[in-house]
Amino acid sequence: MSLTKNPDLDLTISRIIKAPRSLVWSAWTDRESFEQWWMPAPAKCKVVEMDLRPGGAFTTQMSEKGGDFVPHLSGCFLDIVDGERLVFTNALLGGWRPAEQPFMTAIITLKDHPTGTEYAAHVMHKSNADRKMHEEMGFFDGWGTCIEQLARLAEKRAR
Amino acid sequence: MSLTKNPDLDLTISRIIKAPRSLVWSAWTDRESFEQWWMPAPAKCKVVEMDLRPGGAFTTQMSEKGGDFVPHLSGCFLDIVDGERLVFTNALLGGWRPAEQPFMTAIITLKDHPTGTEYAAHVMHKSNADRKMHEEMGFFDGWGTCIEQLARLAEKRAR
Numbered sequence: 441m442s443l444t445k446n447p448d449l450d451l452t453i454s455r456i457i458k459a460p461r462s463l464v465w466s467a468w469t470d471r472e473s474f475e476q477w478w479m480p481a482p483a484k485c486k487v488v489e490m491d492l493r494p495g496g497a498f499t500t501q502m503s504e505k506g507g508d509f510v511p512h513l514s515g516c517f518l519d520i521v522d523g524e525r526l527v528f529t530n531a532l533l534g535g536w537r538p539a540e541q542p543f544m545t546a547i548i549t550l551k552d553h554p555t556g557t558e559y560a561a562h563v564m565h566k567s568n569a570d571r572k573m574h575e576e577m578g579f580f581d582g583w584g585t586c587i588e589q590l591a592r593l594a595e596k597r598a599r
Numbered sequence: 600m601s602l603t604k605n606p607d608l609d610l611t612i613s614r615i616i617k618a619p620r621s622l623v624w625s626a627w628t629d630r631e632s633f634e635q636w637w638m639p640a641p642a643k644c645k646v647v648e649m650d651l652r653p654g655g656a657f658t659t660q661m662s663e664k665g666g667d668f669v670p671h672l673s674g675c676f677l678d679i680v681d682g683e684r685l686v687f688t689n690a691l692l693g694g695w696r697p698a699e700q701p702f703m704t705a706i707i708t709l710k711d712h713p714t715g716t717e718y719a720a721h722v723m724h725k726s727n728a729d730r731k732m733h734e735e736m737g738f739f740d741g742w743g744t745c746i747e748q749l750a751r752l753a754e755k756r757a758r
Contacts, residue, residue, distance in 0.1 A: 495686075518695050519654065519695075529695060531697045531698070532691070532704065536704045538723065538724060540725050542697050545696060566698060
């Protein structure tokens, strides 16, 4: 299995979070915590399913400007290494069923760092066109804002 | 996680193989054995990659009427329970990257049976249209023939 990054197909983003890995992990895997950072504010996030095991459903909804919650991510977890790694895709739904609108697989990695945790997202696409589209949709701004929100939450808890 | 069968989206096929589970498992997971039954004869199969772990590549080629080997399956293993279950999809490639032509996920299950092994394939699609297309492409004949070939191989070894 190759998890090598392919710059033609992949997007990556990372940052140092000044909180221990356990706090970053729990901010990811606890539903209420996750809802606080997964969507750029003031948009709101609702976790519908977060079944943290291979084949487990991962479904979120979003609400913008106080509107109704609408589908956001419909995906499936592929791999969970406690405290270290989460892999999910929207190419499959819960139970590994092929999805109607496949687009990406994300590998989230948490590593110890002298000042806290190195948090990295490696997002894989099937084609350079999909990678470009994701970048033009505002990948760096969107994911960057969310990771910033995650950092603020974990860092507050670390104080 | 729900692995419930959905008759609108899924195709299933099963048969009893008169050989112990260990022999059916090795006929599946040993590349040379696998090549002997995975394609309806006289078509030939070549295993390019069979990395039996979650995220591992699963790539096969076929040759018809003595022609060159051409791509057949390009997929990814999702779950391996030794001796009991194999899950793979062509919605992802090795390393979980989204695939260009996603179509199905297959769950292969081996269970002990009084006369040998109950072998079952549960094949999931994203839509009823895909399920129908797979059926019209000759799912029952094709998979049935291959499972018959698998049975013959395992039963010969059980004698």
